Amino acid sequence: MNAPFRSLLYVPALRERAVEKARALPCDGVILDLEDSIAPSDKSAARARAIAEIERGGFGGRHLLIRINAPETPEGQQDLAALEATSMLAAVHGIVVPKAESAADIERVRARLPTLAPFAMIETPRAVLSLGVIAAACATHRLGGGLVLGSNDLLKAMGARDSTGREAITAVMTQLVLAARAFGLLPIDGVLNDFRDEDALTAQCQQARLYGFAGKSLIHPAQINAANAAFSPDEDEIARARAIIAAFEAAESEGVTTLDGEMIEALHRDEARQTLAFARACGITL
Ligand code: COA
Ligand code: MG
Numbered sequence: 421m422n423a424p425f426r427s428l429l430y431v432p433a434l435r436e437r438a439v440e441k442a443r444a445l446p447c448d449g450v451i452l453d454l455e456d457s458i459a460p461s462d463k464s465a466a467r468a469r470a471i472a473e474i475e476r477g478g479f480g481g482r483h484l485l486i487r488i489n490a491p492e493t494p495e496g497q498q499d500l501a502a503l504e505a506t507s508m509l510a511a512v513h514g515i516v517v518p519k520a521e522s523a524a525d526i527e528r529v530r531a532r533l534p535t536l537a538p539f540a541m542i543e544t545p546r547a548v549l550s551l552g553v554i555a556a557a558c559a560t561h562r563l564g565g566g567l568v569l570g571s572n573d574l575l576k577a578m579g580a581r582d583s584t585g586r587e588a589i590t591a592v593m594t595q596l597v598l599a600a601r602a603f604g605l606l607p608i609d610g611v612l613n614d615f616r617d618e619d620a621l622t623a624q625c626q627q628a629r630l631y632g633f634a635g636k637s638l639i640h641p642a643q644i645n646a647a648n649a650a651f652s653p654d655e656d657e658i659a660r661a662r663a664i665i666a667a668f669e670a671a672e673s674e675g676v677t678t679l680d681g682e683m684i685e686a687l688h689r690d691e692a693r694q695t696l697a698f699a700r701a702c703g704i705t706l
Contacts, residue, residue, distance in 0.1 A: 422701045424448045425483065425566070425606050426635040426651035427644045432457035433470035442479070447644045448635065449483035454499055455490075455518050463495050467502050475508045485539060487516035491528050500532045514539050514565055519573075521546040523557035530561065537563040539608070543570025544577050548592050551599035559603035567600045568637055569593065571610030582613075584620045585627070597632040609633045615640035625650030652702040653695050661692035 428449040431438045442450045452473060458466040470486060488499035503509060514537035517529050526538050538558045542548060551567070558565040571589060575581070580588035593609075600607035609628035612621050621643055628636055629650050636647045653661070663679055668689045671677035676685050699706060 422697055423483070424635070424648075424651070424698070424702050425608065426702070427647040428483075428485070428568075428608060428635060428637045429641070429644065430457065430487070430611070430637060430639050433466040433473065434458060434462055436469070439469075439473050441641065442482075445482075445641050445644060446648065447482060447638070447641075448648070449485055449513070450479055451485045451487050451516055451637070453487045454495075455487050463489070464498070467499055471502050471506050474506060474511055477508065477511050479511070483513040484511060485514040485516050486512060487518060487541075488529075490519040491517060491525060500529065503533055503536075509533070509535060513537055513563070516541060516568060518570070519544060519547075520554055522550060523553045526554060526557035530557075534561075537561050538565040539568050539606075540565070541568045541570040541573075542592070542596055543573035545574075548574070548595065551595055552602070555599040555603040555605055558605055564604050564606070566606035566608050566634075567596050568608040569596055569610035572613070574610075584623055586624070590631075593628070593631050593633075601632065606634045607632060609636040611637050611639050612643065613639070615643055618642075618646065621646050622650070648702075652704065653699045657695055658699055658704070658706065661695040664688050664692040665696075 425448050427447040428451055429442060429445065429447040430451045430453050431442045433452045433454055452470045454466050454470055486503065489495035491500060515529060515533055516539045517526060518541045520526060520540035521544055526540055529538060538561055540554050540558050542551065547554060555567060574592065575588060578588065597607040612624050614620060625636055625647050635651050638644060638647060664684055667677055667679045667684060674686065676683060678684065696706060
């Protein structure tokens with residue numbers, strides 16, 4: 421699957437103006453949230469609103485995801501029942517499963533909503549220790565799904581401190597990317613709470629890209645452009661991809677050749693082709 425998931429914007433399901441706004445924002449995906457952004461007393465109102473928004477549609481080419489409450493909780497069970505009852509489920513791409521810690525947590529959701537791509541939130545120490553089995557469970561869906569870093573909950577559970585460079589969880593970030601890529605899933609970075617800090621956002625997006633993440637989850641419209649830019653191929657990458665492909669076309673051998681004094685192999689050509697295809701998918705004119 422080549423569709424971009426560079427920017428996934430959480431929108432609390434109860435914030436009607438924000439949901440309306442999200443229909444026109446340049447994010448690749450919208451996550452209607454029923455979990456952490458909704459107060460316990462508002463859960464059932466939020467659920468009803470989310471279903472109404474799904475049925476209203478209008479999200480265009482944006483992937484629509486819904487974050488339910490943890491599936492083993494009563495609220496999570498009601499979220500699943502409400503989704504099962506809607507006739508517009510085809511408009512929803514994926515379901516974000518919070519506090520996932522085992523294959524069973526994913527399978528429980530899949531059994532009820534088999535058409536939705538599972539996106540497991542990795543936000544507890546146990547989830548980190550079970551990354552491989554959680555990823556394997558998500559990967560059984562035909563669309564593939566994703567692993568989403570839940571940095572706020574994870575840092576809290578670890579007793580660790582938050583920082584722009586995320587020193588406390590860089591090892592987790594690497595493990596999450598490995599588990600996702602091993603099973604053909606999308607690795608999605610966690611949110612930056614300080615949505616007014618553009619420098620921190622750019623730094624985190626670049627860090628996530630460097631680590632292999634496909635995109636970042638976001639909380640505010642002001643964060644979308646930086647994420648889209650960071651997770652798209654830039655001009656230098658596109659120029660290099662073209663040069664690699666041209667070098668291979670000119671080379672006598674299919675196996676190995678050189679570019680600017682560096683060895684390049686067939687894997688680099690394949691990667692270059694993917695870069696160009698992905699650039700096109702991002703709307704970049706080549
Ligand atoms: N999605 C879509 N639109 C959003 C938005 C979002 N996540 N967050 C803010 N907006 C809109 C607001 O509706 C407002 O538009 P308006 O003036 O036309 O009403 C505009 O963007 C500016 O909002 P702003 O005043 O800067 O933000 P705020 O103080 O109203 O809200 C937050 C700040 C953090 C509370 C809000 O962005 C939010 O709820 N984010 C998502 C939180 C979430 O889902 N958390 C759970 C996952 S970690
Ligand atoms: Mg959480």
